[in-house]
Amino acid sequence: MSRTKLNVLLVDDDSIYQFIARKTLEATGLAAKINVCSNGEEAYRFLEDNQENVNELPDVILLDVNMPVMNGWEFLHAFKNLQSPAIKHIPIFLVTSSVNDADINYSQQFSNVQDYIVKPLVKEKLCVILNSVFVHH
Numbered sequence: 001m002s003r004t005k006l007n008v009l010l011v012d013d014d015s016i017y018q019f020i021a022r023k024t025l026e027a028t029g030l031a032a033k034i035n036v037c038s039n040g041e042e043a044y045r046f047l048e049d050n051q052e053n054v055n056e057l058p059d060v061i062l063l064d065v066n067m068p069v070m071n072g073w074e075f076l077h078a079f080k081n082l083q084s085p086a087i088k089h090i091p092i093f094l095v096t097s098s099v100n101d102a103d104i105n106y107s108q109q110f111s112n113v114q115d116y117i118v119k120p121l122v123k124e125k126l127c128v129i130l131n132s133v134f135v136h137h
Helices: 015-028 042-050 072-079 101-107 122-137
Strands: 007-013 031-037 060-063 092-096 114-120
Touching: 007 015, 007 042, 007 122, 015 122, 031 042, 031 072, 042 060, 042 072, 042 122, 060 072, 060 122, 072 092, 114 122
Parallel strands: 007 031, 007 060, 060 092, 092 114
Antiparallel strands: none
């Protein structure tokens, strides 16, 4: 991988969490660009619009589960339909306040979902996530 930092797509409807997550991502020193979407539909449109623009596509997606308009599960189902080869290999980390075992088990049916993380997402965990993405690039 030629880049030393990652493009991150943060998908979460909570503006306070967006702010904290952005600051935490910046503090890792591993994020080159952070795009923020407030729901799954916005994130899907962003990916769809940039399917052919690899430089704009995220290297990793941090996805909340419970959001209005299009929640994380609906996004994951829609994500499967995006055809771009570059999009198909974007790792997704679910970052949610849900500790429901059914949610954790359900997340395992999606091949792009790498991990299920319960909020809050601390800097150390973010570093582990982002470094794991570097390894797999």
